[in-house]
Amino acid sequence: MNMRLRSRWWSFGFRSAVMLYFVVLILLPMLGIYTQAFSRGWSFFWTSIIDPLAWQAVLLTLKLAVFATLINVLLGTMIGWVLIRYRFPGRRLLNSLVDLPFALPTAVGGLMILLLLGPGSLVGEAAASIGVEILFHEPAIVLAMMFVTFPFVIRAVQPLLEELDASEEEAAYTLGASKARTFLQVVLPSMLPGIIGGAMLAFSRALAEFGAVVLIAGNIPGRTLVASVYIFGEVESDNPQGAAAVSVLLLTLSLLILWTVNAVTSRRRRL
Amino acid sequence: MRRLWIGLTYAVFGLLIVIPLARIAVGAWAEGWGGLSAAILRPHALHALGMTGLIVLIVTVLNTLFGVMLAIYLARASWLGDRLRRLVNSLVDLPFAVSPVIGGLMIVLLLGPQSVLGAFFGSLGIEIVYALPAMVLATLFITFPLMVREVLPVLQELGTQQEEAASTLGAYSWYTFWQVTWPSIRWGVIYGVVLTVARSMGEFGAVLIVSGNIMNKTQTATTLVYQDVENFNLLAANAVALVLAAVSIALLLLMEWAKTRRGH
Numbered sequence: 001m002n003m004r005l006r007s008r009w010w011s012f013g014f015r016s017a018v019m020l021y022f023v024v025l026i027l028l029p030m031l032g033i034y035t036q037a038f039s040r041g042w043s044f045f046w047t048s049i050i051d052p053l054a055w056q057a058v059l060l061t062l063k064l065a066v067f068a069t070l071i072n073v074l075l076g077t078m079i080g081w082v083l084i085r086y087r088f089p090g091r092r093l094l095n096s097l098v099d100l101p102f103a104l105p106t107a108v109g110g111l112m113i114l115l116l117l118g119p120g121s122l123v124g125e126a127a128a129s130i131g132v133e134i135l136f137h138e139p140a141i142v143l144a145m146m147f148v149t150f151p152f153v154i155r156a157v158q159p160l161l162e163e164l165d166a167s168e169e170e171a172a173y174t175l176g177a178s179k180a181r182t183f184l185q186v187v188l189p190s191m192l193p194g195i196i197g198g199a200m201l202a203f204s205r206a207l208a209e210f211g212a213v214v215l216i217a218g219n220i221p222g223r224t225l226v227a228s229v230y231i232f233g234e235v236e237s238d239n240p241q242g243a244a245a246v247s248v249l250l251l252t253l254s255l256l257i258l259w260t261v262n263a264v265t266s267r268r269r270r271l
Numbered sequence: 272m273r274r275l276w277i278g279l280t281y282a283v284f285g286l287l288i289v290i291p292l293a294r295i296a297v298g299a300w301a302e303g304w305g306g307l308s309a310a311i312l313r314p315h316a317l318h319a320l321g322m323t324g325l326i327v328l329i330v331t332v333l334n335t336l337f338g339v340m341l342a343i344y345l346a347r348a349s350w351l352g353d354r355l356r357r358l359v360n361s362l363v364d365l366p367f368a369v370s371p372v373i374g375g376l377m378i379v380l381l382l383g384p385q386s387v388l389g390a391f392f393g394s395l396g397i398e399i400v401y402a403l404p405a406m407v408l409a410t411l412f413i414t415f416p417l418m419v420r421e422v423l424p425v426l427q428e429l430g431t432q433q434e435e436a437a438s439t440l441g442a443y444s445w446y447t448f449w450q451v452t453w454p455s456i457r458w459g460v461i462y463g464v465v466l467t468v469a470r471s472m473g474e475f476g477a478v479l480i481v482s483g484n485i486m487n488k489t490q491t492a493t494t495l496v497y498q499d500v501e502n503f504n505l506l507a508a509n510a511v512a513l514v515l516a517a518v519s520i521a522l523l524l525l526m527e528w529a530k531t532r533r534g535h
Contacts, residue, residue, distance in 0.1 A: 015350070018340045025412055026365055029377035036380045075283055082280045086273060094284055096527050101288070103519040105473030107493040108512045111500060112291030115298060115509075123286075147287060179272075208370030210476035211493070215500055228372045228476065235372075235480055240380055247373040254368035262361060 033251065037244040048245035053221045057230040058249060064138060064226070065206035068145035073199050076153025077191065083154070084161040101150045106211030113144050113216050136218030141226060144212040149202035156198030157191050164190050197261055204257040207250060295516060298509035310510035315486045319495040320514065323472055325403070326491065330410045330471040335464055338418025343452070345419070346426035347434075363419050366412055374412050375480030378405050401483040406491070409477035414470045418463035425459040426452075458533045462526065469522045472515065 038045055048054060083095050101109060117124045117135040127134050134140050164187065172182040210228040217224045225233075227250050234243035299307050310316065344351060345360055366374065382389045382399045392399050399405050433451050475493040482489035484498060492515055499508035 014340060015344070015348075018337055018344060021337050022341060022359065022362075025408070026362065026415060029374070029381055029412065030365060030369075032381045033373065033377050078276065079280050079283065082276050086277055088277050090281075094280065096523060097284055097288055099523060099526075100519070103469045103473075103523045105475060105493045105496075105512075105515050105519070107475045107496045108295070108473070108515050108519075111496060111508055111512050112295060114500065115294040116286075116291045121294070122290075150287065204368060208368075208373075210370060210372045211497075215497065228370050231370070231372050231376060232476070232480065235376055235379060240376065240383070240385075243376055244380060247370075247376055251369060251373055254370070255365075258364060258368040259361070262364070 030251075033244050033247055036241060037248040040241050044241065045245045045248075048242040049249060051242075053225070054230060054242075054246050056222050057225045057227045058246065060138075060223075060225070061207055061227040061250075064141050065145060065203055067142045068149060068206045069199050069203040071142070071146055072149055072153050072202050073195055076150075076198060076202075077157060077195055080154045080157035080161060080191075080194075081187075084158055098151050098154050101147055106148055106209065107215065109147050110144060110212035110215030113140065113147060113212060117143070117216070135216060136220075137224060140216045141213055141224065144216050145206040145209055148209050148212050149205045152202040152205065153195060153198035156194035156201070158194075160191050160194040161187075193264070197265055200257050200261045204254045207254060292516060295509050295512050298505060299513040301506050301509075306506055307510050307513075310507040311514060313507070315490065316495060316507070316511060318487050319490045319492050319511075322403075322406075322490065323492040326406055326410055326478075327468055327471045329407050330414060331464060331467050333407075333411060334414050334418050334467050334471075335460065338415070338463060338467075339422055339456070339460060342419045342422035342426060342456075345423055347431065360423075363416050366415050369412075371409075371413060371474065371476030372480060375409050375477035378409050378412070378477075378481050382408075400481055401485065401489060403489070405481040406478050406489065409481045410471045410474050413474055413477055414467045417466045417470060418460070421463035421466070422456050422459045425456050429455050458529065461529050465522050465526050465529070469519060472518060 079098070083091060083098075104112075114135070115121060117127075117140055119125075119128075124135060132139075134143075168186055169182055172186050177185070208228060209226075210232065213226055214229050214232070217226060217229065219225050219229050219233075221230075227246060231243045231246055231250075234240070234246070299310070311320075341359075341363070345356055345363075348356070351359070369377075379400055380386060382392070382405060384390065384393060384400065389399060397404075399408075434447055473493060475497065478491055479494050479497065482491065482494065484490055484494045486498075490498070492511055496508050496511050496515070499505070499511065
């Protein structure tokens with residue numbers, strides 16, 4: 001009896017500890033940011049958002065994140081395909097390298113892009129010779145976003161390609177379809193859920209990226225200042241409520257994306 | 272055609288990952304071994320690396336404990352109720368949607384010097400923001416989903432039969448956990464730990480905001496890289512980044528090793 005009682009107390013303790021941890025660590029801060037954003041009233045929230053520097057930063061972030069996502073969709077689909085379908089020397093090595101941008105600290109990623117594009121580098125010199133500036137301009141930001149979101153599409157596409165029945169493709173060939181047509185009508189449709197899911201995750205991660213971007217963007221207000229760096233600047237200049245207002249905008253967008261991805265993937269699993 | 276695609280793949284990897292990594296290594300060696308070791312042995316660099324190590328240790332232990340427990344509750348506990356369980360399950364991913372900068376801002380807003388809680392702890396002489404506690408909290412927030420998302424699917428796939436059979440003689444106990452549950456979730460937990468270590472070592476935005484990046488006090492390895500770059504001290508930035516990159520690559524190799532081990 002004594003044993004039973006004690007174990008019941010133990011499990012009660014565990015349950016409350018875990019739930020409390022969850023509420024305090026995850027829920028409270030999320031609610032906190034929404035209440036703080038409106039703590040000085042609607043008009044303050046509105047003026048924080050309507051500030052040209054703020055909405056320009058948000059718009060710039062959206063635009064560049066769309067570019068980075070599109071490039072990743074193309075490259076990710078190609079690389080996912082090549083790594084699953086072809087056997088060639090170094091394939092396993094490349095396949096493990098895919099995850100490196102996740103494993104590397106984003107500040108290191110930023111430094112890598114800085115070195116890749118900076119003065120004295122191959123890309124930097126080549127671009128400078130034709131009069132294009134990359135570093136501290138928009139292309140560098142797109143590249144940084146691309147780097148940190150590189151694995152998403154690849155990792156979302158690969159399992160679908162592995163599942164894809166080779167006989168479907170063979171059937172298309174025997175029916176006389178060309179390689180390109182087989183790819184577009186048989187392979188691509190089965191990869192599509194992965195491409196879309198991976199792209200949405202990549203997009204939401206690109207919107208949020210800070211570490212890699214802050215080092216290479218130059219952060220000129222209105223021109224190369226992205227939303228997360230803007231928020232950082234507002235916190236540093238002691239305006240946390242203004243930062244919270246812009247955060248709410250960005251956060252709501254990311255939450256919508258996240259839940260759409262969850263809804264899409266869980267529906268697919270049920271089928 | 273085939274050659275073209277493989278060549279393109281190699282080109283993307285080379286340009287985006289291999290060449291920049293090599294440049295970090297070369298940059299760190301710009302003045303040879305002496306320059307590299309001098310950059311890493313700067314007292315505040317050693318302090319920053321120590322800070323990162325300490326945060327990784329605390330965060331990994333806490334995140335593993337609470338993550339595994341929450342995963343078990345989400346997969347098994349009837350006391351939670353179906354609807355609540357589904358709600359919590361969908362909320363677990365929240366930190367993935369939050370920019371690290373916003374994660375840091377949340378903690379400053381809730382616990383900063385101007386907030387009620389911050390003022391209360393301040394009057395007790397406990398520093399939270401711009402000190403270790405807030406940095407640990409921020410990193411815990413960012414890494415929270417990693418462990419749950421690795422362990423929960425394994426538990427769901429496993430089903431409850433074995434555990435039920437084991438615990439017919441009593442309630443779900445430590446014995447059941449170690450003998451039945453643990454062997455099957457072991458690899459999931461190992462993956463979760465590797466991911467948590469990598470993420471907590473590399474966290475930058477959230478830590479930068481809550482730490483204030485104070486040299487010899489709250490500076491971590493990643494915020495030191497940032498500061499060195501801002502000060503145009505590229506050699507030092509490369510040296511510290513090289514250390515971080517080496518650890519990341521080691522973690523990646525560990526993960527690959529674990530995956531092949533599990534495959535056998």
